[in-house]
Amino acid sequence: MTPSSMSRSERRASVLKRLQDASSPATATETPKGKRKELSVASLIHKLPARYRGAQHHSSVSHIIAVLLGAPEGLYFQQIMRESPQIERRRLIEYLNALCRAGSIEKTSKKGILYTIGG
Numbered sequence: 001m002t003p004s005s006m007s008r009s010e011r012r013a014s015v016l017k018r019l020q021d022a023s024s025p026a027t028a029t030e031t032p033k034g035k036r037k038e039l040s041v042a043s044l045i046h047k048l049p050a051r052y053r054g055a056q057h058h059s060s061v062s063h064i065i066a067v068l069l070g071a072p073e074g075l076y077f078q079q080i081m082r083e084s085p086q087i088e089r090r091r092l093i094e095y096l097n098a099l100c101r102a103g104s105i106e107k108t109s110k111k112g113i114l115y116t117i118g119g
Contacts, residue, residue, distance in 0.1 A: 011083065014070045041065045044104040044117075052098050060087050061095050065117075068105060074116035 044065050045053055052061055067083045068075060075083070081092060096115060099105045106118035 008082075011067075011070055041069070044099070047102040047104050048098055049102070052095065057095070060084075060091065061099070063087070064092070064095055064099070065104070068115060068117050072117070074108070074114045076112045076114055078112065080115060 041062050045058065045061055048061065051057070063084055064080065064087070067080055071079075077092075077096070080096070081089065084092060087095070096105070096107070100107045100115075103118060106116050108114045108116065
């Protein structure tokens with residue numbers, strides 16, 4: 001079952017499962033050179049500035065990464081916002097921008113802003 005065909009509750013359960021074990025089997029993605037690269041929540045958080053690795057931001061950033069790992073084709077901002085009701089809109093934007101600057105995710109403009117795991 002692909003993430004786009006999963007119901008919201010199934011996707012949320014998948015995200016929660018990933019969050020429970022940040023070092024769980026990583027998700028593999030294709031790099032531009034065709035090599036597969038293993039990604040995990042912990043490895044992507046490690047790329048962030050120290051400010052976002054602290055306890056205050058860690059759970060929210062972990063949740064965002066897990067949501068994006070659950071959708072390899074990417075998610076639009078509104079979809080991420082729906083999957084993360086506990087995170088304020090301004091914080092969500094801040095975290096997504098920090099992840100983009102760190103190179104953990106990629107931001108593309110297609111009928112809105114599409115975020116994908118970039119590694």
